[in-house]
Amino acid sequence: MQVRRQGTACGKPFCNTRRDLASIACDGNGTCGISLETCANGFACQLESSPGTCRTNCAIDAECQAGFFCNAGACVPQKTLGTACTADGECGSGHCASGVCCKSTCASPNSCDGAGVCKCQNLTCNAGVSCTLFYPDVDVDGFGDKNGTPKVGCADTPPSGYVADNTDCDDHDANAFPGQTAYFTTTSKGVGTFDYNCDGMVEKGLPEYPNATCTFCPSACSGNGCSDPTSTTCGSANTQASLACPRQGGICLVNPQPIQTAAEIALPISSASEASSVVVIQLACCGCNDHAGFTSAVGCGLTGSYVTCGTCAAASGAVGSGTATSAATKTQTCH
Numbered sequence: 001m002q003v004r005r006q007g008t009a010c011g012k013p014f015c016n017t018r019r020d021l022a023s024i025a026c027d028g029n030g031t032c033g034i035s036l037e038t039c040a041n042g043f044a045c046q047l048e049s050s051p052g053t054c055r056t057n058c059a060i061d062a063e064c065q066a067g068f069f070c071n072a073g074a075c076v077p078q079k080t081l082g083t084a085c086t087a088d089g090e091c092g093s094g095h096c097a098s099g100v101c102c103k104s105t106c107a108s109p110n111s112c113d114g115a116g117v118c119k120c121q122n123l124t125c126n127a128g129v130s131c132t133l134f135y136p137d138v139d140v141d142g143f144g145d146k147n148g149t150p151k152v153g154c155a156d157t158p159p160s161g162y163v164a165d166n167t168d169c170d171d172h173d174a175n176a177f178p179g180q181t182a183y184f185t186t187t188s189k190g191v192g193t194f195d196y197n198c199d200g201m202v203e204k205g206l207p208e209y210p211n212a213t214c215t216f217c218p219s220a221c222s223g224n225g226c227s228d229p230t231s232t233t234c235g236s237a238n239t240q241a242s243l244a245c246p247r248q249g250g251i252c253l254v255n256p257q258p259i260q261t262a263a264e265i266a267l268p269i270s271s272a273s274e275a276s277s278v279v280v281i282q283l284a285c286c287g288c289n290d291h292a293g294f295t296s297a298v299g300c301g302l303t304g305s306y307v308t309c310g311t312c313a314a315a316s317g318a319v320g321s322g323t324a325t326s327a328a329t330k331t332q333t334c335h
Helices: 262-266
Strands: 020-026 032-038 068-071 074-077 131-136 151-154 251-254 280-283 292-294 303-308 326-331
Touching: none
Parallel strands: none
Antiparallel strands: 020 032, 068 074, 131 151, 251 280, 292 303, 303 326
């Protein structure tokens, strides 16, 4: 048998690791041996298109050995802590934060310093205390300016004049804040808004009934709850007239039935006539609580005629025969 010369290939080369290329060659004594070669310049051993060779260029970090990253086709050593970076793969720590290689992940509002340490903008917060954004509270109402420039600080030590909230729609007027229930006749001092409760809408405080006149509403539920038309005479003495007669809350029992025994209640409904004999609960009966309001649409902060309806002196009496209808000039409030 002829023995192959030493170094003669006797098998296909393969990647032993991402770093090492393994070659199989004859040792000159009739045995195939394996030799390892480290791929040069940080390139990885190639497994895909040309298996068993070392790469000579890269497109992604995975085509470089551990400890290297791909930069413009070349594999270069990963960067040390505090060195400028744009991606995690550039850093030996595996973390690029605030534009530098960092020891750990470092989410905003934290930032990584020049030593690669994640801090609350160079503050060291107590254990368990988060790094937080704080917003200016110029009007000291406990609500921060939603458009203000925030400051970073530890959650347990807010910067002076700042709060963690950022929902104030006018930070120069202490009357403007989310949840405000009061109504106002002038705009806020800072941004000049009637949206004092910061909900993005403007609600009027005083009711409006354009072109309405004072009449009497039905005094009781009947039919579908509002079958009687409004009237210029009242049903009972001292009834106050109204500018509107909307359907309002309440329950009317229509066609009330005698109390049934337990046995009768348990019986199944077997006919349409039996089904029609059940008690019907009529919701939204007519009411009459709209005794006063503007009789035209009035803008926020503007004035208009505010009418208060009078009463009748006796049953079937006219509006104003008891207490007279009055009108006064009022300013529409809003929030």
